[in-house]
Amino acid sequence: MKAWRARLPVLLVLALTALAAALLWWQTGRAQTQLQEQLRAAAGQRSLHLADAVAGQVESLIALADGQLQTARREWLRDPADVERAARVLIEGVPRRMVTHLSVADAQGRIVFHTTERGPPTRIDEQPHFQALSDGRDRLFIGQPQRSRLNGGWTVTAARPLLRNGRFEGTVQVGLSTEFLARRLGAVALSPLDVIALVGPDGTFFARSRDNEAAMGKRLPADRPFLSTALPLRDEGTFRMSGHMDGTPRLYGWSRLREHGLVVSVGLADEGVLAPLAPAVARARELTSALTALLLLGGLGMVLLLRRLARSEARTQAARALRNRLFDSSQVPMGVIDPATMCLIECNDAAVRAYRLGGREQTLGTHVSAVSAPQQRNGVESTEAAQAHMAQAMERGMAVFEWLHQRSDGQRWDAEVHLMRFESEGRTLLQFTVIDITARRRVEERLQASETRLKEAQRIASIGNWERDLRSGQLSWSDEIYRILELDPAKHRPSFRTFLSRVHADDQTLVAEAYRAVADTRELQGMVHRLRMPDGRIKHVRETALTEFDGEQAVRSVGTVQDITAVREAEEALRRLNEELEDRVAARTRELSQLNRELESFAYSVSHDLRTPLRGINGFASLLAEEHGDRLGAEAREHLERIRQSASGMGQLIDALLALARVNRGELQPAWVDISALARTLAAELRAGEPQRASDWFIEDGLRAWGDPALLRSVMQNLLGNAWKYTRPAPVARIRVQRLDTGGNETAFTVSDNGAGFDMRYAGQLFEPFKRLHSPKTFEGTGVGLATVQRVLERHGGWIRGEGEPGQGARFGFGLPLP
Numbered sequence: 001m002k003a004w005r006a007r008l009p010v011l012l013v014l015a016l017t018a019l020a021a022a023l024l025w026w027q028t029g030r031a032q033t034q035l036q037e038q039l040r041a042a043a044g045q046r047s048l049h050l051a052d053a054v055a056g057q058v059e060s061l062i063a064l065a066d067g068q069l070q071t072a073r074r075e076w077l078r079d080p081a082d083v084e085r086a087a088r089v090l091i092e093g094v095p096r097r098m099v100t101h102l103s104v105a106d107a108q109g110r111i112v113f114h115t116t117e118r119g120p121p122t123r124i125d126e127q128p129h130f131q132a133l134s135d136g137r138d139r140l141f142i143g144q145p146q147r148s149r150l151n152g153g154w155t156v157t158a159a160r161p162l163l164r165n166g167r168f169e170g171t172v173q174v175g176l177s178t179e180f181l182a183r184r185l186g187a188v189a190l191s192p193l194d195v196i197a198l199v200g201p202d203g204t205f206f207a208r209s210r211d212n213e214a215a216m217g218k219r220l221p222a223d224r225p226f227l228s229t230a231l232p233l234r235d236e237g238t239f240r241m242s243g244h245m246d247g248t249p250r251l252y253g254w255s256r257l258r259e260h261g262l263v264v265s266v267g268l269a270d271e272g273v274l275a276p277l278a279p280a281v282a283r284a285r286e287l288t289s290a291l292t293a294l295l296l297l298g299g300l301g302m303v304l305l306l307r308r309l310a311r312s313e314a315r316t317q318a319a320r321a322l323r324n325r326l327f328d329s330s331q332v333p334m335g336v337i338d339p340a341t342m343c344l345i346e347c348n349d350a351a352v353r354a355y356r357l358g359g360r361e362q363t364l365g366t367h368v369s370a371v372s373a374p375q376q377r378n379g380v381e382s383t384e385a386a387q388a389h390m391a392q393a394m395e396r397g398m399a400v401f402e403w404l405h406q407r408s409d410g411q412r413w414d415a416e417v418h419l420m421r422f423e424s425e426g427r428t429l430l431q432f433t434v435i436d437i438t439a440r441r442r443v444e445e446r447l448q449a450s451e452t453r454l455k456e457a458q459r460i461a462s463i464g465n466w467e468r469d470l471r472s473g474q475l476s477w478s479d480e481i482y483r484i485l486e487l488d489p490a491k492h493r494p495s496f497r498t499f500l501s502r503v504h505a506d507d508q509t510l511v512a513e514a515y516r517a518v519a520d521t522r523e524l525q526g527m528v529h530r531l532r533m534p535d536g537r538i539k540h541v542r543e544t545a546l547t548e549f550d551g552e553q554a555v556r557s558v559g560t561v562q563d564i565t566a567v568r569e570a571e572e573a574l575r576r577l578n579e580e581l582e583d584r585v586a587a588r589t590r591e592l593s594q595l596n597r598e599l600e601s602f603a604y605s606v607s608h609d610l611r612t613p614l615r616g617i618n619g620f621a622s623l624l625a626e627e628h629g630d631r632l633g634a635e636a637r638e639h640l641e642r643i644r645q646s647a648s649g650m651g652q653l654i655d656a657l658l659a660l661a662r663v664n665r666g667e668l669q670p671a672w673v674d675i676s677a678l679a680r681t682l683a684a685e686l687r688a689g690e691p692q693r694a695s696d697w698f699i700e701d702g703l704r705a706w707g708d709p710a711l712l713r714s715v716m717q718n719l720l721g722n723a724w725k726y727t728r729p730a731p732v733a734r735i736r737v738q739r740l741d742t743g744g745n746e747t748a749f750t751v752s753d754n755g756a757g758f759d760m761r762y763a764g765q766l767f768e769p770f771k772r773l774h775s776p777k778t779f780e781g782t783g784v785g786l787a788t789v790q791r792v793l794e795r796h797g798g799w800i801r802g803e804g805e806p807g808q809g810a811r812f813g814f815g816l817p818l819p
Contacts, residue, residue, distance in 0.1 A: 007661065007745070011603075013409045024288055024292060025292070028287075028288045030640055035280070040273060043251050043268045044253060047252060047253025048238055048253035048255070049219065049253070050253065051266040052236065052255045052264075054196060054255075055264040057184065058257060061095075062140075065099065066140045066160070068090040068091075068093065068094060068174065068218065069158060069160045070160065071090055071172060072087060072104075072172050073160055073162055074524065076113075076172060077162065077164060080104075081667055083104065083113055087102045087115050088115070092513065095180070098177060100116075100151065101116045101157050101174065102115045102172070102173070102174045104170060104172045105124050105130060106170040107134075108123075108125060109124050110123055127143070129171065131161040133160070133161040134160060134161070134170045135207040136161065136166065137161070138161060138163055139160070141158070142157070142262070143156060143158075143159070145178055145204065146157070152181070153213075154217075155177055155178060156178060156181075157173050157176075158174050158763070159173035159174075160173075178206060179213075181207035182208055185197070188266075191272040193248055193269035194266075194268050194269055195208065195243065195249070195266075196209040196265070197215070197267070198217055198263070198264055199262065199263045199264075199265055200263075200486065201263075202219065202227075203219045203221070205220070206262065208245070215245055218244070223241075224255050226256060233420065234256070236254060238253045238254070239254075239324040241266060248269050248271075249269070250268055251270065252265050252266065252267045253265075253266045268627070279540055332434070332435065333348070333354040334350065334351060337431075339394060339429070340487070342555050343365055343366060344363060344365065345365075346362065346366075347360070351363065351435070354434060355405075356407050357408065368382075369382055369408070370388070372403065373412055377402075377404055390430060393419040397420065397421050399418075402414060402415070414438050414441040415435055416434075418432065443677065462480065462562055462563035463560055463561070464479070464480030465478045465558070465560045465561075466559055467556065467557070468556065470547075472555060475494040477494040484531075484561055485502045485531070486534075491818060496515065500512065503532075503533065504528070504529065504531060505532070506530070507529040507530050510527070512529070518547055518549075519554050519561070521547065521683075522547065522549060525544065525546070526542065526544045527542075527543055528542045528543075528564070529541065534772075538565075539565045540563075540565045540567075541561050541563055542561075542562045543559060543562075543567065544559055544560050545559030590593060601719065638723040668711070668795065668796070670707050670708055673704065673706070673712045674703070675703035675705050675712075675716070675749060676699055676737075678713060681716055682713075694732045695735065696732055696733065696734045696735075697734040697735050699718060702739075703737070703739060703747075703749060705747050705816045706817070707816050711795070714788060715789050715792050715793065719789060719814075723751055723752075723753040723755065726748070726757075727755035727756075729755070729756065733754070734809075736752045737750075738750050744815075748814065748815035748816075749814060749815075750811055750813045751812050752810070752812070753809045753811075754808070754809040755809050756806070756809075757805045757809050758810060760804065760805070763802055766802045767787050767802075769790075786800075786802075793814055797816075798814060800813070800814040800817040801814075
């Protein structure tokens, strides 16, 4: 019994020591669990906020695409022929590569316009969006992702119906690139394991920031909360689950776009969420192990010393050490301030790193002004502001505020400070935690700068916007509307009556009826009317307005007012200028017509007056040769022959000049001309004229051109005649007539030969009248054939070019526009 009593304290100490160790491990695990839950809770809120922000961006992109759809629909209903230009402008008005194409389908589902596809019309009458919108209700339809047959990428179809007087006439749709959406989702700064996804109402992936291509065509299981049909429909929430694509455990925050049923899901990986806690967990485990060993040693010591006092003291020391360790291991800057001196008397390593004053020793004892900017953002001196916040914390127990810090190198950073009062050994102290919000502040500043730029853009473009809450009747105007109406915002509140007072008296009834109609329709409304300023000046404005509905109830109207006075004045000036130009062109045309008639009369008179003496010279020379040729010497007969040849050449030159002048006479009678058949006919005539010559002709089949048949015959006659003439020295004349592919909206041909060719240095003289590149003794001709060809082609809006090399032949290419 005595031995048992002697062992009882030892057993009791050992039992209490073991119990304390177990409690210590349990407490450590519980603290770690609580910290993990706190981190997960904070991450859940962060993911929810991110999901809400990304959902806002997605809604903006959908609204932008919907606005472009409505504009394209309006342009189509107004003038289908102008939709290509409007579509190009609309696609350029959205972010690059967001829209892959825009198309329009008629009521039967045939594609009647497509920005990228050409060829026979395709049909989409079996597409879900076409069938859904054919009921005649005006709404935006967003389809499931599909792989595009144009570029192989995945796209989402956004479509609206074409309605004319309530009757369904087809659809207008755009393809939204899922790759673009994925890049937008991926632009949010997250860790490599985090993911953001845009999911359809049935769980189908619309876009995914990671592995977007692999996610396309896949669907999430129905166990996701936003897909559950057993629970009430919610707009947002959080849940924790392993990723469907990669199995990574994540904490998800999601937000639903109620209007479209789409869901934005932001998943933060457990590994990234709990990463800041890993060092603290490791240190806590080491500490717990050390404390456990300490407890065991203390228990053995307490058997010999003061059992109960030592055991209590050990637990107290262990608890204090644990709190100190948790304080030191926190990644959030924390510290203690003495309100009497406004100096730091305690801080953790995170605070030392944040303030960058050196080590812990240099940081402790620092006055709050040493880590603060001289003035806060509201202009108050930092020392005065710090005293006010400390007084609030001392009075209320806690104070939360934003603080502008400044490091010793001058770098400034913003933080959210939580200041809490506590008691320690009879002293009242203040504990603080600091959360760096510099990035958030920059985002807010960028948003403010963006709003400023928007206002400046409205001022430059003279576009103001307004918004009216139809439930409360509250109306708001932008600054630009006040400038357009020339009203002082300090003296006039936004009201329809004030606006109507500036409307021209003749337009007030029209404007009032239009504003009443805006609240009853779901379509974008627009009109142009006049304003009369107090000094009598007239302004022209263009207004657009749209009403938003909650179900069947109109809740909000928004619109724009644009000052187009300068545009109207420019249009009027342009109209007057066009009228003056038309009068000048008409007068000039009459003058040119008169000059052409006088020129034709002159050419006819000259040719008639020249032909008479030429015929006399030629006739008398021939008579002299016939009657007195036997009495003339050989030299005289040679001179007489030269006279006859010169007279004949002069006659040919006159005929060529008349032919050149006739090129510009008369109206063109265009028709389809068979160039192949025409070339073969002319080739046969040339061969018949010199049957003794060896020749190899190649004329491609199916050559056709649009032009005046007579003038095109003149073109081919001159080109083939030249080729036949200049190949006379060749043993075998090789002449080719072939099609020329230029890739333009025209038909083009080439005529090539293996004749004498020409030096390209003189190619600029080819088409000038009377400029010959060969001696008349070698090759006959007048030098106006190619000039005639060029004028004929230019009258048709065509062209001609020549290439050659001496002794290697020539190649002439020419083209004529299609009808």
